[in-house]
Amino acid sequence: MPRAWVDEVREGLKGVALAPEKSHRVGRRQVALVTRYRYGVESKKLQTKDLIATGIFTAIYFVTMAVCGQLGALIPILQVLGPLYIPIICGIPFILFLTRVRVFGQIAIMGIVTGLLLILTGQHWAGLVLAVVLAPLGDWIAARGGYKSWWGIVAGYAVFSELLIGMVVPLFFTRQTVLERIGTRHDQAWVQQVADLTPPWMFLVMILMIVVGSAIGAYVGRVLLKKHFERAGIA
Amino acid sequence: MRLANALAYGGRPHLQIDPRTKLVILLCVNAICLGAGFSGGDIWVRGAISIIPLLLLVIERRFVLALICGGATTLALVMEMFWLGQMDGFVELTLAGCANLAARFVPGMLTGIYLLSTTTLGEFMAALAKVRLPRAVALPTAVVLRFIPTLALEAAAIQESMRMRGVFWGGGKPGAFFTYRVVPLMICAVNMGDELTAAALTRALGNPGQRISLTRIRLRLPDWILIACCLGILGIWLVL
Numbered sequence: 001m002p003r004a005w006v007d008e009v010r011e012g013l014k015g016v017a018l019a020p021e022k023s024h025r026v027g028r029r030q031v032a033l034v035t036r037y038r039y040g041v042e043s044k045k046l047q048t049k050d051l052i053a054t055g056i057f058t059a060i061y062f063v064t065m066a067v068c069g070q071l072g073a074l075i076p077i078l079q080v081l082g083p084l085y086i087p088i089i090c091g092i093p094f095i096l097f098l099t100r101v102r103v104f105g106q107i108a109i110m111g112i113v114t115g116l117l118l119i120l121t122g123q124h125w126a127g128l129v130l131a132v133v134l135a136p137l138g139d140w141i142a143a144r145g146g147y148k149s150w151w152g153i154v155a156g157y158a159v160f161s162e163l164l165i166g167m168v169v170p171l172f173f174t175r176q177t178v179l180e181r182i183g184t185r186h187d188q189a190w191v192q193q194v195a196d197l198t199p200p201w202m203f204l205v206m207i208l209m210i211v212v213g214s215a216i217g218a219y220v221g222r223v224l225l226k227k228h229f230e231r232a233g234i235a
Numbered sequence: 236m237r238l239a240n241a242l243a244y245g246g247r248p249h250l251q252i253d254p255r256t257k258l259v260i261l262l263c264v265n266a267i268c269l270g271a272g273f274s275g276g277d278i279w280v281r282g283a284i285s286i287i288p289l290l291l292l293v294i295e296r297r298f299v300l301a302l303i304c305g306g307a308t309t310l311a312l313v314m315e316m317f318w319l320g321q322m323d324g325f326v327e328l329t330l331a332g333c334a335n336l337a338a339r340f341v342p343g344m345l346t347g348i349y350l351l352s353t354t355t356l357g358e359f360m361a362a363l364a365k366v367r368l369p370r371a372v373a374l375p376t377a378v379v380l381r382f383i384p385t386l387a388l389e390a391a392a393i394q395e396s397m398r399m400r401g402v403f404w405g406g407g408k409p410g411a412f413f414t415y416r417v418v419p420l421m422i423c424a425v426n427m428g429d430e431l432t433a434a435a436l437t438r439a440l441g442n443p444g445q446r447i448s449l450t451r452i453r454l455r456l457p458d459w460i461l462i463a464c465c466l467g468i469l470g471i472w473l474v475l
Contacts, residue, residue: 053432055376056378056382056424109371234425
């Protein structure tokens, strides 16, 4: 907020009920509030409406992710392809969300809430740790481009989507336990198949798959945004 | 339409349980049902934790739901117990897959239904404020938890109206599925979001400072019993 505004508001506040009576010191929050009402200036701080919008798009994002993830539980090969197709489909709510992102921090909050929900739905805690680190980073990258530059969006979304890798962390880092657990209900051939499908280098491949999937997802999202949402007047 | 109806808030619950307890139960149920195996002690731990959401639903008089889901879980667990290691052939493998899915997801789903159908947004907010979650995270979390039932309801309504117009699963084309199902749902969601914002601001949710709640959020005896049960079962599973 420009210095001049603060002084102006401070002047104006003298004698107004908002100002404390004893001293005329005015808190930053009051200045922001009064500025907003008097001058119609949009505060660049996180407001309630931003938080609600974030919550709503997080809900859509999470439900999309969960529904896509469930397909993997039904069809085994999709489990390996999950890192590729989940970011593609989740790209639609994410790109739509970007039209509602007004201040820095909304994407970060989306990631953190997604991480919390992942823990609540029984996923490995690595998901939350990754979300807390990667979501703010993705937010920062997207913010460099003002949430408008195409490459900023793609890079930010790719970094953000890497939190999905938290779901397969147990398969690679506590490998023996997971394979033993599968072994209790399937024969050795099945365990071998799972082990063959997921060699350790597959982890790196999955990280790359998420990047590729995110790029495609961002593109699909933008196409749909142009085709449907802008026409409907909600973008 | 069924799932959406089951998720909707069903009025004042018969047994008032703290939202924090519900979250602990959800966490434990999901951690065990998705994480545990099907051998030895694990299957007993599974059975024990699966009873908790059923019990809660019975207390809330949701008998039909409890009966169907309880039956499915029991059947799945019994199948897992006695069919272990003797699975070959397509039919057996399909049945085993279904049993596996039911045993893993049904208890968590039930807990989710219980959590969402007995808690209001205000209670969530008050409970999350009590665990000192920052407002910037607590508000979106509460919105997500309250918004999921609405989303399910809207999806069901869209499906209904599309069926009335003779559109089934996009006629086999994935692009058409997006156009007819996903796009309307997103537009609905965005519009509802704007309405929700207006409603929240009317209720002074935008007011800085501490909020107070009419509902008293505190841990009573049933809460402590439930938490002890859940953590006890979780502890047994981790030690085993």
